[in-house]
Amino acid sequence: MVLNNSTDRALTHEEKITRAECYWAMATAQLGFSYDSSQNIPELFASMFPDSKVAADYAMKDRKLSYVVSHGTGYFFIRELIKDVLKAPAYSLLFDETTIVGVRKQLDLHIRYWSEYQQGVVTRYWKSIMLGHATADIISHHLLDSLKSDGLDLSKLLHLGELILSFIYYRLISVVTGRDNPNVNKAVEAMIEKEVRSAQEKKTGNSSSKGLLPIGPCPLHIIHNAFKRGFSQNDWQIEDILYDFWFFFSRSSVRREDYLKVVETIGVGIGRFMKRFVITRWIERELTRTLPVTNNFLQNLQFMHPLQRHHESSSKSLMIIARDLPQLLSDDDLDYLNVERRLYENETIPEEWYQQKTTSGGSDEVIKYHPVDHYWRHVFAIKNSSGTAKFVALPKLIKSLLSLSHGNADVERGFSENAALITDDRSSLSDISINGLRATKDAVKFYGQGKVHEVPICKGLLDNVKEAHSRYQVDQERKQRILKEKEAIEAAAKLTKNKELILVEKEQNLIDQRKILQEDLENASKMLNEGNSRLEAAVATKNFAGVEMAQLLIGGAKNKLDVLKTQLGDNSDQMNQLRKKLKK
Incomplete structure (x- = not known):
């Protein structure tokens, strides 16, 4: 239900205040006001309209305005x-x-x-x-x-x-x-x-x-670049000359007035001063005027022009495009469209639907055309004798093409x-x-x-x-929930990372420990070999004191080797368990 802005009796006092808030919110967006500019607006409105109850109770400041x-x-x-x-x-x-x-x-x-x-x-x-x-x-x-x-x-x-x-x-x-x-x-x-x-x-x-x-693609920008490159490769300085021409007239009120008088005398019909020269704009206008439309689809689209209604190619173009858009029109739609096409061609359509005639300062008549959707809006509004829309499939096609x-x-x-x-x-x-x-x-x-x-x-x-405030609160709660979930995930990830770092540190300690044990094992093996060599030499020379010393070395080495092998085994077991944890 649309409420007329002047029918205050249709609104309660609270609704009038809400309506005022709507207007100020829209004005803020339309005019580009900052939210801070509304800090003292309630007091300002109350001072401007001291007899207004709405102004007296209006309380929307910057924070409320934002949501x-x-x-x-x-x-x-x-x-x-x-x-x-x-x-x-x-x-x-x-x-x-x-x-x-x-x-x-x-x-x-x-x-x-x-x-x-x-x-x-x-x-x-x-x-x-x-x-x-x-x-x-x-x-x-x-x-x-x-x-x-x-x-x-x-x-x-x-x-x-x-x-x-x-x-x-x-x-x-x-x-x-x-x-x-x-x-x-x-x-x-x-x-x-x-x-x-x-x-x-x-x-x-x-x-x-x-x-x-x-x-299909249009090559306008490629052509723009080609012209730009061409101008940069010669000494004509066309762009600089035309820019200087604009600057010469635009920076003097006297020269500007003289320019406009000359233009008016020539009859070019420029009502305002010239635009700043932009070379690509001029090229684009010329290309748009002279280049042929080679894309078949674009050529066929010309049937939508009001003046093309009775052209011999329009009926064919309409059906070609319709058949090329199965995502829009079913086979049944095409049958209806074929009938509606003939009805459209034979319809009596007033000229004012697509053109407006005006008289210039002299006696010359100037014809201007309405936008094409203005014309089709009137066509779609045509009714049958029963009061129903005359065209059903045709609007579906035209509205889609105009989009x-x-x-x-x-x-x-x-x-x-x-x-x-x-x-x-x-x-x-x-x-x-x-x-x-x-x-x-x-x-x-x-x-x-x-x-x-x-x-x-x-x-x-x-x-x-x-409902803006409650919707704002729900949105804020959702953001807080997402933020907490994110923080929880980050905390869990940090904890996991810390655990991984601890495990990696333990792994490195085990590796260092194993390296020391390997060195000790190598030294114990050397001591065992030395003891065996001394024992052989002492037996050969019947040196009983040497035999006793050799046996002490051998005994000490074997004991050391047994302890080291046990420690290496424990080290390997701990390493395997640690690496299993790291893989999880």
């Missing part, structure tokens, strides 16, 4: 996002990584899909994951765990591609990974592809599922928002706080077009903010 954002608004909006994505027939996953303050690597996840709430295609922030190492296994593991833990249907994941930030390679309709190693990208794609195929096979029972949608990502602007924009939220003095923000702030800011854009007061306050949002 309201992380475990209240952020928690609620992420789950609302998941609900909206689950209604879509397919979605694309966008992800990129960057290093943030505190030298932490942040992996941002975005989802592009057809939103039933907005009735159009949207790219929404989903979550951020903090990484140390970012190998293919680690990235894939985090992506799959996130998809499964939030209940997103893997079989509906339509597309995954790559963008290499080092300007080596990227895909035109793709998901941004931000890795600078193409081998990592390929490995991630292969692992996700395997899981998607498995999910599709379980869902459809069809072992010939296509998995992720493959789209394909065609750039990294949203992800890169997310990094700018991230930099504004996570400044140097906020480097200690926890992962869940970062997720809460980003998710709340994204929701303000999605539900309120960037205006906090335009976000509808529903009962679910109020309940989640009320």
Whole structure:
């Protein structure tokens, strides 16, 4: 149930206070306020609105604000996002990584899909994951765990591609990974592809599922590098000249005004001052304008354009793409689609669904086209005479195709928002706080077009903010439990290590002892040999005194040998027992 912001009678006094907390939490995320800035907010509101009971009882300071954002608004909006994505027939996953303050690597996840709430295609922030190492296994593991833990249907994941930030390679309709190693990208794609195929096979029972949608590579970044290398190998200095041209006009208000007057006279139609020269931007515009689309899939996608509705190739292109996506459309869906295609071609569609005509300063008429999802939103809303939707299979296909990502602007924009939220003095923000702030800011854009007061306050949002503290406590208890378990494991490991060190030390003592016993054994053997030699010599010379001395040596040596052999045996037994303990 959505509560109108002006109908205070629908809310109790406590709910009005909670609503105020919702608004301030959203404003904090949207405007990039620090939590510390809310330390004196209750007193400020009470002074600003002395006649307001809500302001008088408002008590949310910095600590409460932090868990309201992380475990209240952020928690609620992420789950609302998941609900909206689950209604879509397919979605694309966008992800990129960057290093943030505190030298932490942040992996941002975005989802592009057809939103039933907005009735159009949207790219929404989903979550951020903090990484140390970012190998293919680690990235894939985090992506799959996130998809499964939030209940997103893997079989509906339509597309995954790559963008290499080092300007080596990227895909035109793709998901941004931000890795600078193409081998990592390929490995991630292969692992996700395997899981998607498995999910599709379980869902459809069809072992010939296509998995992720493959789209050929675009060579724009390769061409960018080629041009850059070419300019660096000659003396034209084109880039420097154009940069100086921009600098010359941008640093003088008089020259800037003269420039704009000349541009207006020429009729170029530039309303603002020129952008700073970026050579790759100019090359990309020219390539986009002149290069042919050689990818068959992209060529066939042109049937979605409103002006292509009656083109002779559109019907064929539509069915080619539909048959190429068995993971989306069953055989029955294809039959319905074939019928709906003909109905669509013969439908009377007003021009205002896809174009808007405006009049410029003169008498010239300027035609601008609406975004393609604006057009299809109207088509999907067409009803039969019975009041039911005229198109059923066609929306499923179009919504899926429009969910394909065609750039990294949203992800890169997310990094700018991230930099504004996570400044140097906020480097200690926890992962869940970062997720809460980003998710709340994204929701303000999605539900309120960037205006906090335009976000509808529903009962679910109020309940989640009320439950934020208990959810925060549960989360803290879970963290404490994990910490204690970790400490117990570390203590046990330390104890085991200490025991091992003691055993190793005992082993070394036994080895040293055995070495001494071996030396004593060798000396006793020498004494026995000496006694035997003396005995032989004394007997030969009939030297009775010599015989007596020899017998003393022999007797002493034998006694010593007996003792040493016993000690060596004990040493061996102790060594064997010790090594058995070390093996356990």
